[in-house]
Amino acid sequence: MTTETNEKVQKVVFDALESFGVESAGISLEASLESLDIDSLDMAELSQIADEEFGVALKSDDVKSIKTVGDAIDLIAGRI
Amino acid sequence: MRPERAVILVTGGSRGIGAATAQALAADGWAVALTYRTNSDAAAQVVSLIEAEGGAAAALMLDVTDPDSADAVLEQASKALDGPVLGLINNAGVRADDLAVSLDDDAWDSVLETNLTGAFRLTRSALRGMIRARYGRVVNIASVVGPRANAGQANYAAAKAGLIGFTKTAAVEVARRGVTINAVAPGFVRTDMTDGVLDDAVLAAIPARRAGEPQEVAACVSFLASDAAAYVTGSTLFVDGGMSA
Ligand SMILES: NC(=O)c1ccc[n+]([C@@H]2O[C@H](COP(=O)([O-])OP(=O)(O)OC[C@H]3O[C@@H](n4cnc5c(N)ncnc54)[C@H](OP(=O)(O)O)[C@@H]3O)[C@@H](O)[C@H]2O)c1
Numbered sequence: 001m002t003t004e005t006n007e008k009v010q011k012v013v014f015d016a017l018e019s020f021g022v023e024s025a026g027i028s029l030e031a032s033l034e035s036l037d038i039d040s041l042d043m044a045e046l047s048q049i050a051d052e053e054f055g056v057a058l059k060s061d062d063v064k065s066i067k068t069v070g071d072a073i074d075l076i077a078g079r080i
Numbered sequence: 081m082r083p084e085r086a087v088i089l090v091t092g093g094s095r096g097i098g099a100a101t102a103q104a105l106a107a108d109g110w111a112v113a114l115t116y117r118t119n120s121d122a123a124a125q126v127v128s129l130i131e132a133e134g135g136a137a138a139a140l141m142l143d144v145t146d147p148d149s150a151d152a153v154l155e156q157a158s159k160a161l162d163g164p165v166l167g168l169i170n171n172a173g174v175r176a177d178d179l180a181v182s183l184d185d186d187a188w189d190s191v192l193e194t195n196l197t198g199a200f201r202l203t204r205s206a207l208r209g210m211i212r213a214r215y216g217r218v219v220n221i222a223s224v225v226g227p228r229a230n231a232g233q234a235n236y237a238a239a240k241a242g243l244i245g246f247t248k249t250a251a252v253e254v255a256r257r258g259v260t261i262n263a264v265a266p267g268f269v270r271t272d273m274t275d276g277v278l279d280d281a282v283l284a285a286i287p288a289r290r291a292g293e294p295q296e297v298a299a300c301v302s303f304l305a306s307d308a309a310a311y312v313t314g315s316t317l318f319v320d321g322g323m324s325a
Contacts, residue, residue, distance in 0.1 A: 041211070041253060041254065041256075041257070044211075045211055045212065048208055048211075048212065049212075
């Protein structure tokens with residue numbers, strides 16, 4: 001996984017979180033999804049975005065293992 | 081506000097309630113993709129009527145019992161009318177009546193597959209684009225049968241009651257994305273489906289003392305699909321001449 005890929009995924013994930021209504025100031029790699037009020041519908045949409053943008057399919061078990069914003073980015077970038 | 085060029089898919093739009101609904105929605109400014117299963121001539125005629133009024137429409141073949149058809153038909157609709165599919169009317173329906181005591185598995189399965197599973201699969205596929213667009217309208221054509229009993233239609237009642245249950249739960253899941261999901265529950269409406277059913281005894285049991293017309297159902301769908309109904313979701317609108325009151 002290259003830094004470039006990671007940066008691309010990070011941008012897509014950050015943009016997605018903002019589109020879910022999260023304040024951009026609160027978004028960081030360490031922030032937990034729970035603290036950002038990200039719920040199951042948001043995660044379903046994020047999975048869809050990962051599929052559209054990178055062809056990465058996230059299953060519900062994958063989604064359950066994601067705790068922080070960084071986890072989501074690592075998981076998606078690791079599958080590209 | 082409904083985005084420009086929004087497309088709405090009306091299943092079973094070749095005849096009856098679906099055809100009237102397709103025409104009403106086109107008059108409201110939606111680009112309408114209407115589907116038929118076998119009746120391509122009837123579907124083409126509905127398209128011509130819409131185009132003659134200045135509307136945009138396309139006819140597509142769809143069997144809602146084909147599990148692989150949902151994504152494909154949504155893509156075809158979007159291509160044919162050059163816009164995102166942000167509306168879905170699950171209208172395709174069949175009945176295969178018998179008493180529960182003698183209802184065979186085929187009659188059970190075909191009615192559940194068409195009226196309930198078909199609507200679920202299309203809704204699942206269509207919601208993806210609607211959620212991303214932060215706009216969507218889904219209207220499921222249920223029936224007074226389901227909320228109410230009707231001897232001889234246990235399969236149909238199960239499917240339509242199931243459709244109302246599905247409507248409510250799916251609606252609350254996506255409400256905050258600007259997507260509404262509602263049901264319309266017609267009583268007896270004059271279409272091929274009720275051919276030979278609307279005798280004097282049936283009409284006498286309806287408070288309005290008459291059958292409904294497809295256009296009267298279409299008007300309710302048109303409202304639920306409109307911007308004016310943005311705050312209505314998870315509900316069932318009965319259009320039944322008072323039968324369920
Ligand atoms: N009429 C009533 O009194 C009444 C009352 C309550 C609820 N409803 C509901 O309203 C809806 C429309 O009924 P209607 O009276 O207008 O019926 P209709 O005149 O019999 O028309 C049924 C429509 O569904 C289509 N269809 C049937 N099976 C299909 C399948 N497997 N895949 C795709 N399309 C399929 C037909 O296509 P083809 O033309 O190609 O065959 C037709 O366009 C149904 O869901 C029905 O249950 C009707």
